[in-house]
Every structure is written in C-alpha cells, then in structure tokens.
Amino acid sequence: MNPKAIILVGGPSRGTRFRPLSLNVPKPLFPVAGKPIISHHIAALSKVEDLKEILLIGFFEDSVFSSFLQDAAREYPNLHIRYLREYQSLGTAGGLYHFRDEILRGNPDQVFVLHADVACTFPLVAMKKAHEGHRGLCTILGTRVPRDSANNFGCLVAKPDTNEVLHYVEKPETFISNLISCGVYLFDCAIFDEIRKSLENKKGNVETDIYGREVFQDGNKLRLEQDLLRPLAQSRKLFVYETKDFWRQIKTAGSAVPVNGLYLEQLLQASPEKLAKNTPGGPEIVGAVYIHPTAQIDPQAKLGPNVSIGPNVSIGKGARVRDSIVLDNVDVKQNACILHAIIGWNSKIGCWSRVEGTPSAAHNSTAVTKSGLKIQSITILGKEVSVKDETIIRNCIVLPHKDLKSSCENEIVM
Numbered sequence: 001m002n003p004k005a006i007i008l009v010g011g012p013s014r015g016t017r018f019r020p021l022s023l024n025v026p027k028p029l030f031p032v033a034g035k036p037i038i039s040h041h042i043a044a045l046s047k048v049e050d051l052k053e054i055l056l057i058g059f060f061e062d063s064v065f066s067s068f069l070q071d072a073a074r075e076y077p078n079l080h081i082r083y084l085r086e087y088q089s090l091g092t093a094g095g096l097y098h099f100r101d102e103i104l105r106g107n108p109d110q111v112f113v114l115h116a117d118v119a120c121t122f123p124l125v126a127m128k129k130a131h132e133g134h135r136g137l138c139t140i141l142g143t144r145v146p147r148d149s150a151n152n153f154g155c156l157v158a159k160p161d162t163n164e165v166l167h168y169v170e171k172p173e174t175f176i177s178n179l180i181s182c183g184v185y186l187f188d189c190a191i192f193d194e195i196r197k198s199l200e201n202k203k204g205n206v207e208t209d210i211y212g213r214e215v216f217q218d219g220n221k222l223r224l225e226q227d228l229l230r231p232l233a234q235s236r237k238l239f240v241y242e243t244k245d246f247w248r249q250i251k252t253a254g255s256a257v258p259v260n261g262l263y264l265e266q267l268l269q270a271s272p273e274k275l276a277k278n279t280p281g282g283p284e285i286v287g288a289v290y291i292h293p294t295a296q297i298d299p300q301a302k303l304g305p306n307v308s309i310g311p312n313v314s315i316g317k318g319a320r321v322r323d324s325i326v327l328d329n330v331d332v333k334q335n336a337c338i339l340h341a342i343i344g345w346n347s348k349i350g351c352w353s354r355v356e357g358t359p360s361a362a363h364n365s366t367a368v369t370k371s372g373l374k375i376q377s378i379t380i381l382g383k384e385v386s387v388k389d390e391t392i393i394r395n396c397i398v399l400p401h402k403d404l405k406s407s408c409e410n411e412i413v414m
C-alpha cells in the first residue's frame with residue numbers, strides 16, 4: 001500500500017466567518033494548542049504507514065504557505081509536503097480532478113482527503129484498516145451530532161452491521177440522520193474514474209477554458225459531496241467509519257477556543273511533557289496549558305485550564321487567564337483577567353482590566369449576531385488592540401488596531 005494525502009485548505013474569501021483573525025493569518029495556519037490548525041492534520045498523517053506525500057490544495061497565493069512548508073519539512077523530513085494552487089475556487093472535488101496527474105504520480109493506491117477546517121483525533125490508521133476490510137471505493141469518517149444540528153452537515157444513513165452507506169444527503173432540509181460526515185475521507189485511486197463519470201453526467205455543464213482545461217458552467221465547481229459521494233452511496237461503494245472521539249468544525253474565530261481545549265486535553269493524555277507544569281516558584285497552572293518557550297510568565301500569575309500562550313507573550317503579576325488563546329507578542333499587565341477570549345497579536349491588556357466572553361455555543365453555531373444583537377460567545381481582539389487599565393471588554397469582537405479606552409459589552413467594535 002502506498003497512500004497519499006490531500007488537505008483541502010480553501011482560500012481567502014472563505015475565511016470571512018473567521019474574521020477578524022483571518023485578516024492577519026489564513027485560517028488553516030491559525031494556531032491552536034501551540035501549532036497551526038493543519039499541523040494537527042499533518043501530525044496524524046505522519047503516523048500512517050508508507051504515507052510519504054501530502055498535497056495542500058487551495059486557492060490562496062503561493063507565498064501564504066512558504067514558511068509553513070519550510071517548518072513542516074524540518075519537522076517531518078520523511079514527508080514531502082507541497083502546496084498546489086487552484087487558479088480559482090474549483091469546489092471540494094474540482095482541485096482533486098484538476099491536479100489528478102500530480103496526485104496519481106508514483107501510482108498511489110489510496111488517497112486520504114481531509115478538510116482543513118475540522119478538528120478531531122483523525123483516527124486515520126483505524127479508518128484505513130476498516131477501508132481495507134470492505135469492497136467500497138471510499139470510507140468516510142462519521143460522527144453523531146445532536147439531532148437539531150445534523151442538517152448543517154452531510155448526513156449519512158448506513159447499515160449498522162456493515163457500515164455501508166445507503167443514503168448521503170448534503171445539508172438536508174429535514175432530519176435524515178444524526179450520523180454526519182466529518183470531512184475526512186479515504187478513497188481508492190479508482191475514484192478518479194468515478195469523478196470522470198460524474199463529469200460526463202454534468203456534460204452539458206463542461207466546457208474548455210483558454211488553457212484547454214475542463215471547467216464547469218455551474219460556478220466552475222465540482223462538489224465532492226453532491227457530485228461524488230451521493231452517487232457513490234447510490235452505487236453502494238461508500239462506507240462509514242464512525243468515531244466516538246471528539247470532532248469539531250472550525251468555522252468562526254470563536255470556535256478555535258473549544259478546539260484549543262480539546263487538542264490540549266489530547267496532548268495532556270498523550271505527551272504531557274509538551275505542556276506547562278507546576279514548578280516551585282513558577283506560575284500556578286491548572287489543567288492543560290501550552291506556553292511557548294519564549295513567553296515570560298510572572299510566578300504570581302494563574303493560567304488554565306484550556307490556555308495557549310504564544311511566542312514572546314508577557315503575563316504580569318496576579319494576572320488570570322483561562323479558556324483563552326493569547327497570540328504572539330501580547331503584553332498582559334498585572335492583575336488583568338482574560339476568560340473565554342482570543343487576544344490578537346501585539347495587543348496590550350492594561351492592569352486590572354477584564355477581557356471576557358462566554359463559552360462557545362453549540363459547535364455548529366456560525367452566526368455572530370441575532371436580531372441585530374451580538375450573540376453571547378468568545379470575545380475576540382484583533383491584531384494590535386490596546387485595552388486601557390481597569391476596563392471591561394465583555395462579549396465583543398474588536399477589529400485590529402483599536403484603542404479601547406472605556407468598557408464595552410455585546411459589541412462589534414469596528
């Protein structure tokens with residue numbers, strides 16, 4: 001077996017719900033639990049036997065991933081990781097088809113496809129084992145979600161004894177099943193024949209662009225879900241592998257905080273040496289906390305649980321941080337309190353001030369306002385925001401470069 005992997009990283013226009021943080025970093029590179037979102041995907045892929053190549057496919061500028069790729073090459077010398085750029089958004093299967101020659105180079109027999117905007121334990125080795133035990137062309141990672149949120153996802157109806165998928169419906173209007181697609185797939189390479197068939201079915205919609213490439217008239221997109229998975233289920237070639245571990249989507253900026261907590265908990269179980277510990281004369285650490293080695297934490301500060309502290313951050317005496325991500329070069333002055341928040345790069349949090357949100361709502365929630373009011377959620381400060389001493393910022397989203405001189409609540413500060 002000689003599998004390859006693809007991570008669908010999307011492109012800049014898709015990061016809008018991730019604002020204001022996506023103004024400064026593309027969503028796939030936003031740090032959770034101390035490393036970029038897609039590093040968690042790569043760490044899981046690195047454990048798949050014989051997997052040597054990972055292709056990131058998206059429509060960001062080439063330069064966006066250059067330094068990430070250099071770091072990844074150092075960390076995983078045995079993996080060949082590259083970025084392939086779509087000339088425009090081609091849809092979730094359009095890039096697979098467009099770059100089929102690159103993907104099939106070296107004759108892989110299987111391809112993992114992972115959405116960049118999901119977080120889970122990526123049980124890829126177990127998925128592969130399950131895949132090799134049936135006659136399907138694709139195994140899809142599935143999970144159970146609450147009934148009222150199921151129709152935000154691709155829904156699956158499967159035979160309980162064989163895991164063969166009988167129906168696949170993308171974001172159905174009425175309830176079909178609470179077993180949903182996690183956006184993680186393993187395909188046999190024969191899938192490219194199915195994509196070809198799917199293209200032929202769309203024949204009337206296919207035309208050739210000025211470079212001789214096939215494009216589709218309906219928004220120039222080939223959709224993995226509707227154009228491929230649905231027919232695969234109809235022809236009984238789709239199977240599901242259900243995970244009982246955690247799974248989350250990362251759509252809004254606020255969703256990064258619970259995801260940070262889940263990855264930190266995982267790290268606490270698997271590699272506690274990578275996390276902060278209580279030491280004599282050191283700050284008080286509660287639960288899973290990641291502190292970058294260059295950060296300066298006052299011994300009288302208290303951090304955790306669910307906290308990630310980025311490079312060159314300074315946390316002052318008596319400060320309290322929990323359920324939060326503090327990004328690079330932030331200066332937190334003494335006795336400040338940060339709860340359920342993301343603090344953007346180079347921000348300054350004054351003495352005795354509070355920056356706080358509320359725990360993120362259901363994991364499928366992507367709305368920021370309801371009836372014109374800001375929904376209770378994580379507070380987010382964009383890059384270079386300054387919060388004056390003794391100020392309270394509660395349940396707000398603050399755009400970059402703002403100087404907050406008085407308290408605010410339930411606002412989007414533009």
Ligand SMILES: Nc1nc2c(ncn2[C@@H]2O[C@H](COP(=O)(O)OP(=O)(O)O[C@H]3O[C@H](CO)[C@@H](O)[C@H](O)[C@@H]3O)[C@@H](O)[C@H]2O)c(=O)[nH]1
Pocket residue numbers: 008009010011014057058059086088089090091092094095114115116117118152153154155170171180181182183225249
């Ligand atoms: N390269 C590339 N990537 C894309 C494109 N469009 C989307 N993506 C990437 O594909 C993933 C899916 O994005 P969406 O199209 O926004 O779909 P969704 O609403 O998240 O729903 C999908 O994922 C759910 C699981 O998170 C599934 O449940 C659902 O069925 C569906 O597959 C994301 O990682 C996104 O960056 C594209 O044109 N090109």
